[in-house]
Amino acid sequence: MKKKAYGTYDIAKFCHVMPSTIGRWIEEGKLPSFTTGGGHRRVWATDLLTFLRSHNIPVPPELSGEARLTILIVDDEASIRRAVRKIIALHFPDVDVQDAEDGFEAGHKISTLLPSLVILDLRLPGLNGFKVCQMIREDKQLKSTKVLALTGYSPEEAKKEILRVGADDFLAKPFDTEDLVSKIQKLIHLAPDNLAKRAKARAVRSAENAG
Numbered sequence: 001m002k003k004k005a006y007g008t009y010d011i012a013k014f015c016h017v018m019p020s021t022i023g024r025w026i027e028e029g030k031l032p033s034f035t036t037g038g039g040h041r042r043v044w045a046t047d048l049l050t051f052l053r054s055h056n057i058p059v060p061p062e063l064s065g066e067a068r069l070t071i072l073i074v075d076d077e078a079s080i081r082r083a084v085r086k087i088i089a090l091h092f093p094d095v096d097v098q099d100a101e102d103g104f105e106a107g108h109k110i111s112t113l114l115p116s117l118v119i120l121d122l123r124l125p126g127l128n129g130f131k132v133c134q135m136i137r138e139d140k141q142l143k144s145t146k147v148l149a150l151t152g153y154s155p156e157e158a159k160k161e162i163l164r165v166g167a168d169d170f171l172a173k174p175f176d177t178e179d180l181v182s183k184i185q186k187l188i189h190l191a192p193d194n195l196a197k198r199a200k201a202r203a204v205r206s207a208e209n210a211g
Contacts, residue, residue, distance in 0.1 A: 005034075005042035006063075014052070014060050032144035046070065046116055047144045054189035069188060070113050073099040074106040074132065075121040075150065080173075084119060084180065091181050092190060103127025107135060114141060116188050121150045122162070130165050137166035146187040150175070 006014075008022040011031075015022070023041070025031040032047045043051075046069060052059050071092075073084045081099045088097050098113060100106040103124045110118060110132075118136065122129035129149060136142045149162045149170040162170045169183055184190070 004045045006045065006048055007040060007042060011043060011048060014048070014063065015057055034141060044114065046114065050116055050144065050188060069094075069117075069190065070096045070098060070115040071117045071119065071184070071188075072106065072109055072113060072115040073097065073119045074101075074103070074124065074129070075099075075119075076101050076124055077121075080121070080150075087177050087180055088184070092184065095190070103129065103132045106132050110136060110142065110145070111139070115145055117146045117148060117184065119148045119150060120167070122158070123152060130161070133162075133165045133167055148183055148187060 008019045008026070011022045012019040022031065026033045026041060026043070031043060031051050033041045033043045035041055045063060049059060049063060049069065051057075052063075071088055073081050073088075075081050075084070078101070081101070085097050085099060088095055098109060098115070100109050104127050106118070106120070106124075107127065109115075118132075120129045120132060124132070133147050133149070136145055136147060146169075147167045149158075149167040150173055151158045151162065151170055152173045159170065168187055171179060171183060
């Protein structure tokens with residue numbers, strides 16, 4: 001699906017503010033944007049959705065259907081990719097999850113998908129995670145992309161280097177499901193589904209149908 005971008009007037013309607021306010025948010029760096037060849041400022045639908053959610057602004061129906069958040073998992077261990085994908089699918093079912101097994105594949109997918117979050121293993125064959133993170137930070141189109149680094153190094157030893165190359169947070173391997181879910185929630189402002197509540201609701205409906 002082709003990614004969609006919105007102009008300041010459309011965004012102003014969504015937020016119920018003046019277009020000048022949107023322009024100010026962009027200038028202050030609160031709302032990531034890019035400039036078209038004709039000099040017009042535009043905001044990717046995914047970036048706009050993240051902004052609205054982080055500021056508790058209601059998401060209009062016409063935007064929520066287009067701006068599905070994407071998370072890219074980059075790890076050379078297939079078992080890790082499967083485990084992380086399963087956790088995301090369970091707790092964040094509305095998120096589009098993609099994966100890559102090395103830095104070169106990651107580079108291609110990142111430039112194509114423009115993901116909201118990259119869960120990035122630092123020990124990758126060939127192009128390592130540090131280089132991938134630097135590449136993300138040097139691309140203006142990816143300035144709103146968050147990076148969660150996965151590391152098998154000692155967290156205290158790796159922390160300085162991880163943050164120096166631009167990662168937003170890190171998680172030491174092996175990690176707990178709750179820690180991963182918490183960091184995803186924090187980085188892309190997306191609350192996980194309340195699985196217990198959903199299960200209870202299904203049980204109530206089943207009981208009602210049986211009765």
